[in-house]
Amino acid sequence: MKPQQNIVAAVLLSGDQILTGQRQANRVGGGKYEFPGGKIEAGESARQALKREIYEELGDEVVLGPQLLVPADYEYSYAQIHIEFFYGRLQSQNLKHVAHTEFRWGTPQELAGLDWLPASRPVLDLLMQQDLRKIEFDE
């Protein structure tokens, strides 16, 4: 049986733009574009894990908003993943290159042509139909 991995990732907003990172070549899915995030560790909630991952990988604090309603299960050759996505806003812009070769800001339409990890593709389809300036944050 393939390992089951629980993943969480952030759609980071700035106006009508979102942030994507290109995965470093030595990681699974190297070279593909993704939303910053990673594996949920034992004892963590999805939101706790996401804040930790963003801090570890980008060096930035994040405020999280609502969860996106998109399909959560995807099977790769190496693992079965369950992935949850949350909107977020960065509190700073360090954007360290710990896990990514580059970052790009753009509208979903501008970024849709990149080579995305397949489990993240439905997120772009959803984002292209949203008015991103109207996403509300409670925190």
Ligand SMILES: Nc1nc2c([nH]c(=O)n2[C@H]2C[C@H](O)[C@@H](COP(=O)(O)OP(=O)(O)OP(=O)(O)O)O2)c(=O)[nH]1
């Ligand atoms: N972060 C992130 N991972 C994604 C996205 N889409 C997608 O299919 N994935 C997959 C790729 C990987 O199989 C998995 C994330 O695992 P990972 O290895 O990057 O997690 P991690 O940051 O905790 O890495 P590590 O320390 O264990 O190396 O989820 C996405 O948009 N963002």
